[in-house]
Amino acid sequence: MTYIKKPLNHHPNLEINELGLTRRDYEGQVSSLCAGCGHDSISAAIIEACFQLSLSSHQIAKLSGIGCSSKAPAYFLNQSHGFNSVHGRMPSIGTGANLANHELLYLGISGDGDSASIGIGQFVHAARRQLNMTYIIENNGTYGLTKGQFSATNDKESKSKYGEENLFPSIDLASLAIQLGAGFVARSFSGDKEQLVPLIKAAFKQKGFALLDILSPCVTFNNHNTSTKSFDYIREHNEALSRTDFVPLGKEIKVDYQPGSEIEISLHDGSRLRLEKTSSGYDPRNRKMAVNAIQDSIEKGNVLTGLLYINEDSNDLKEILNLTDTPLNKLSEKELCPGSESLKKINESLR
Amino acid sequence: MDTRYLFKRHNTWWIKVAVPRTLRDKLGYDLRESLKTHDLTSAQEKRWKIVDKFRQKIEEAKLKKVPNKEEKAKHVENYMPPTNTTDPQYYHKIVDCQYACPAHTPVPEYIRQISQGNYTDAYMINWESNVFPGILGRTCDRPCEPACRRNRTHEKPVAICRLKRVTYDFKGDISQRLPEVPKKKNGKRIALIGAGPASLTVARDLLVLGYECILFEKDPQGGGLMRTNIPSFRLPVEVLDEEVNLVLNMGVEARFNTEVKSMKELLKEDFDAIFVGTGAPKGKDLQIEGREEADKNIFIGIDWLTSIAFEHTTSVGKKVVVIGGGNTAMDCCRSSLRLGAEDVKVTVRSPFDQMKASEWEKEEAMDEGIPIHENHVPKRFVMNNGKLAGVEFEKVEAVFDDNGKRSLVPTGEEPVIFECDDVLMAIGQDNAFHWIERDIGIEFGEWDMPIIDRVTFQSTHPKVFFGGDAAWGPENIIWAAAHGHQAAISIDKFCQQKDLFERPEPGANLVSQKMGIHEWSYDNDVSQAKRFIVPHADQSISLKDLKVEVELGFDEQLALEEAQRCLNCDVQTVFSEDLCIECDACVDICPTDCINFIQNDEEEELRANLRIPALNLDQDILVSENLPTQRVMVKDEDVCLHCGLCAERCPTGAWDMQTYLYEEAKVYNQT
Ligand SMILES: Cc1cc2nc3c(=O)[nH]c(=O)nc-3n(C[C@H](O)[C@H](O)[C@H](O)COP(=O)(O)OP(=O)(O)OC[C@H]3O[C@@H](n4cnc5c(N)ncnc54)[C@H](O)[C@@H]3O)c2cc1C
Ligand SMILES: Cc1ncc(C[n+]2csc(CCOP(=O)(O)OP(=O)(O)O)c2C)c(N)n1
Numbered sequence A: 001m002t003y004i005k006k007p008l009n010h011h012p013n014l015e016i017n018e019l020g021l022t023r024r025d026y027e028g029q030v031s032s033l034c035a036g037c038g039h040d041s042i043s044a045a046i047i048e049a050c051f052q053l054s055l056s057s058h059q060i061a062k063l064s065g066i067g068c069s070s071k072a073p074a075y076f077l078n079q080s081h082g083f084n085s086v087h088g089r090m091p092s093i094g095t096g097a098n099l100a101n102h103e104l105l106y107l108g109i110s111g112d113g114d115s116a117s118i119g120i121g122q123f124v125h126a127a128r129r130q131l132n133m134t135y136i137i138e139n140n141g142t143y144g145l146t147k148g149q150f151s152a153t154n155d156k157e158s159k160s161k162y163g164e165e166n167l168f169p170s171i172d173l174a175s176l177a178i179q180l181g182a183g184f185v186a187r188s189f190s191g192d193k194e195q196l197v198p199l200i201k202a203a204f205k206q207k208g209f210a211l212l213d214i215l216s217p218c219v220t221f222n223n224h225n226t227s228t229k230s231f232d233y234i235r236e237h238n239e240a241l242s243r244t245d246f247v248p249l250g251k252e253i254k255v256d257y258q259p260g261s262e263i264e265i266s267l268h269d270g271s272r273l274r275l276e277k278t279s280s281g282y283d284p285r286n287r288k289m290a291v292n293a294i295q296d297s298i299e300k301g302n303v304l305t306g307l308l309y310i311n312e313d314s315n316d317l318k319e320i321l322n323l324t325d326t327p328l329n330k331l332s333e334k335e336l337c338p339g340s341e342s343l344k345k346i347n348e349s350l351r
Numbered sequence B: 001m002d003t004r005y006l007f008k009r010h011n012t013w014w015i016k017v018a019v020p021r022t023l024r025d026k027l028g029y030d031l032r033e034s035l036k037t038h039d040l041t042s043a044q045e046k047r048w049k050i051v052d053k054f055r056q057k058i059e060e061a062k063l064k065k066v067p068n069k070e071e072k073a074k075h076v077e078n079y080m081p082p083t084n085t086t087d088p089q090y091y092h093k094i095v096d097c098q099y100a101c102p103a104h105t106p107v108p109e110y111i112r113q114i115s116q117g118n119y120t121d122a123y124m125i126n127w128e129s130n131v132f133p134g135i136l137g138r139t140c141d142r143p144c145e146p147a148c149r150r151n152r153t154h155e156k157p158v159a160i161c162r163l164k165r166v167t168y169d170f171k172g173d174i175s176q177r178l179p180e181v182p183k184k185k186n187g188k189r190i191a192l193i194g195a196g197p198a199s200l201t202v203a204r205d206l207l208v209l210g211y212e213c214i215l216f217e218k219d220p221q222g223g224g225l226m227r228t229n230i231p232s233f234r235l236p237v238e239v240l241d242e243e244v245n246l247v248l249n250m251g252v253e254a255r256f257n258t259e260v261k262s263m264k265e266l267l268k269e270d271f272d273a274i275f276v277g278t279g280a281p282k283g284k285d286l287q288i289e290g291r292e293e294a295d296k297n298i299f300i301g302i303d304w305l306t307s308i309a310f311e312h313t314t315s316v317g318k319k320v321v322v323i324g325g326g327n328t329a330m331d332c333c334r335s336s337l338r339l340g341a342e343d344v345k346v347t348v349r350s351p352f353d354q355m356k357a358s359e360w361e362k363e364e365a366m367d368e369g370i371p372i373h374e375n376h377v378p379k380r381f382v383m384n385n386g387k388l389a390g391v392e393f394e395k396v397e398a399v400f401d402d403n404g405k406r407s408l409v410p411t412g413e414e415p416v417i418f419e420c421d422d423v424l425m426a427i428g429q430d431n432a433f434h435w436i437e438r439d440i441g442i443e444f445g446e447w448d449m450p451i452i453d454r455v456t457f458q459s460t461h462p463k464v465f466f467g468g469d470a471a472w473g474p475e476n477i478i479w480a481a482a483h484g485h486q487a488a489i490s491i492d493k494f495c496q497q498k499d500l501f502e503r504p505e506p507g508a509n510l511v512s513q514k515m516g517i518h519e520w521s522y523d524n525d526v527s528q529a530k531r532f533i534v535p536h537a538d539q540s541i542s543l544k545d546l547k548v549e550v551e552l553g554f555d556e557q558l559a560l561e562e563a564q565r566c567l568n569c570d571v572q573t574v575f576s577e578d579l580c581i582e583c584d585a586c587v588d589i590c591p592t593d594c595i596n597f598i599q600n601d602e603e604e605e606l607r608a609n610l611r612i613p614a615l616n617l618d619q620d621i622l623v624s625e626n627l628p629t630q631r632v633m634v635k636d637e638d639v640c641l642h643c644g645l646c647a648e649r650c651p652t653g654a655w656d657m658q659t660y661l662y663e664e665a666k667v668y669n670q671t
């Protein structure tokens, strides 16, 4: 929380994007989160990603539940649509909005409490139904907003700030999403924007459900030295899969990879992701490999980050349900209520 | 209005395409090109072709780029070392205005005092540094203003100079705050020649230590050119008298109407040291056809202004031509108007934008309806019946050769004749040292100027010191004061038989401004107000009377609002690496992208790799020790707003806002 508004002045050489906007044009209100909160860094990464992709704010809808993480949408994309839902119910709102107007880019922001505790029932179905959205979990292993209770992603071996023991095993939302059929699953760290920004950009381009599980230390309640979600712990145990570069549509970027040492993944709109192959030969298109690698790293007490899994031929809810291409909100009364003749025909066909 | 990729510079539309970070060392920060049009529609038409050209260039550069990892590793030993912030000059340099001020006046400190209504304190801060706040607040050349950070972060600088005037205009009684001059003298006698600002400064500083100061001045009153040449519509006599007398009354033994005619004779008297502050009193003349015949109606600008100051001259011809483009020319033309001239013209050889006169002096003259004719080289004085009738000019244009050297080349147009009754010649000043014999140990060098040491102000005669315009030619009042302080230090060292080259350290003090989590003892909000304009007297009155001051000065309300524009550049962002947890909060909040956590490198590389490359080499970058992630924190000081948000967002207090008070050493407060 700060008292003064962030001055509007920006650096005279600040970059401008294809819309003629600067990064500052994608900002939001001044954050009221604790100074140093990882969630603020994620907001900054989202701002950077939107800026780099030259997205128009009015084509984005920010959705969230309850929690410090769920407050974060107020602190970026001031001019986008937004809905701050009941605790854990953001996926329902997302589903409704998506069906009414599938032309917007849906960006869900949730917390580990919001999604892995009260909202887990909603979360799993959003993933399973391939709801077309980018779903970001700002994962700090705690209920930040309600003053630091253990959340369901808190590791069993981790102790609270006050020495209390966590008695239950943690839920790994990334593994869960892969099992449920999500087409894009990545993990990253709020303190590593170089990795985070290209992943956010790729998630935006994914068709269907794209999950980003982002470790985001809570400086106030979960950054002590017996925590496994602290800055220090994550930095020490970060097992990064590969360097990721986002290649926009129609662009050619030659990076300094050894020939044959890269994996190129096509995204839905024709843009691509370039991954530097690691020595282990990890391939995120291989679901089994992904699940195993995550398990391995959990056993070692590590945090596996990067693009974990991607399905290049993913579907989304609209396609699965074979909905009209015209968003519902653009259909007129005539199309929505075709009249008694049509009803008769339908009834006829069911006889 | 679609201005994608477009921006405006001096009314012309330009195109700017950003270069990706990885290519900036090759292509620079962005690619830009002028569209050579003032019109947005035609700029929009030309746009895409150029944008495509630039994009292609960027793509080509991408294909060529092959970073060489081994080569990088070799540079490790050349990595930038952590910045030494204990060097008093590091933070001093960040206070752009103070650093640019020859006397290093603590500008933001006095501006804060104005905001709090402490005018007397603000005045004393100035008086300590520059001796003539009321005079300088009206007349200073203000090198601080072009240096002001606001030029880089906003548009116009803080009106630093006119705020200085505010401290004079609203101050209370200062008699109790003046330094005490010891009754018992230290037995050393110093001769000061000339009663201009340079000598007066030396006197003020030395008197406090018990020196006896004997001042020789050929004019009947003190002040030097401040009295004789700066017209009273810019500097009222009362202001001048008050501040000159303040020094004289500290115990100077002044001998007015006493011209020193021989240095040799003076050296024979028992002075322990002599300070020469005689200025550059000789106005330049122009020997062209008709000069002698027209002599009766041609006046040397500075002499003419002097005779106005002493009321020997009270009128001028109806039509006046001023030759010259410096500040003297501006004072001459404006004085002419007030003496009753009806048609006044300024003529200058150079183009308008290369004139020597300060921007604001030109503006004031033009505001009063005086035209400035650029590119006019005087060729001859035209006579009619044995009387001056006009001046003939050749028209020229400025041409630059490959080395940037300017020459004024005739355009070949018909010569121009401006009719006139009187001509005022304002084309520069020379020094006049005919009274210093050449066989007494004071060596003279080029241009017949004495050889003076740049640090100590000592001449080749150890007892004789120079300062102000007498040292290296015409400058201005604030430089004269700055010289005076330094010369006083040297004279004291000389009299105490100490090493003149061991200069005293400045006072430097950092004090945290933290009052609470989001509370600072300075106002950290950044005012978006535009520079406030100083109200002027009605021209129907001011143009008729030489003594009516043109500028009325800020009232208290305007002063407060203008003071709020100061960014408090002396409140420093102080970084403690041992506290930093590298959470990035400061990076994310900083409105001007100053802060980076980045791999160390050589300075040039490091500057290029920042979030926004640090291209302004006049401004330093702050480099931390290595952090746990093996990166360093690098802050580009260039456009920091000193808003304190980094410190407010830092969870650990690794950033703190600390006021840096830098005090240039004076002879009487050396540590
Ligand atoms: C028209 C004009 C306008 C100016 N306007 C400004 C302005 O707005 N702002 C600004 O900052 N600067 C201005 N200046 C410049 C400024 O006035 C000088 O730079 C400054 O006064 C120099 O101070 P000084 O102490 O070196 O010498 P001076 O002020 O020149 O004083 C020298 C003194 O020495 C005396 N003297 C000379 N020879 C002898 C001798 N042999 N014996 C005894 N006495 C002697 C002179 O009579 C004079 O009083 C202006 C100058 C001119 C000509
Ligand atoms: C229905 C309901 N139950 C409980 C709460 C109390 N509550 C508010 S936020 C929160 C947990 C938030 O945790 P998380 O989603 O991890 O967000 P964080 O604050 O850690 O970012 C809880 C339990 C609530 N607001 N509504």
Ligand code: SF4
Pocket: B095, B096, B097, B098, B107, B108, B147, B148, B149, B150, B157, B158, B160, B565, B566, B567, B568, B569, B570
């Ligand atoms: S903003 Fe204030 S402190 Fe900063 S350079 Fe300008 S006057 Fe000096």
Ligand code: SF4
Pocket: B573, B589, B590, B591, B592, B593, B594, B595, B639, B640, B641, B642, B643, B644, B645, B646, B647
């Ligand atoms: S004070 Fe801190 S946040 Fe403000 S501009 Fe300077 S570095 Fe950035």
Ligand code: SF4
Pocket: A036, B579, B580, B581, B582, B583, B584, B585, B586, B587, B646, B649, B650, B651, B652, B653, B654, B655
């Ligand atoms: S906010 Fe403080 S702790 Fe965080 S990176 Fe900046 S200086 Fe370090």
Ligand SMILES: [Mg+2]
Pocket: A067, A069, A111, A112, A113, A138, A139, A140, A141, A142, A143, A144, A151
């Ligand atoms: Mg949480």
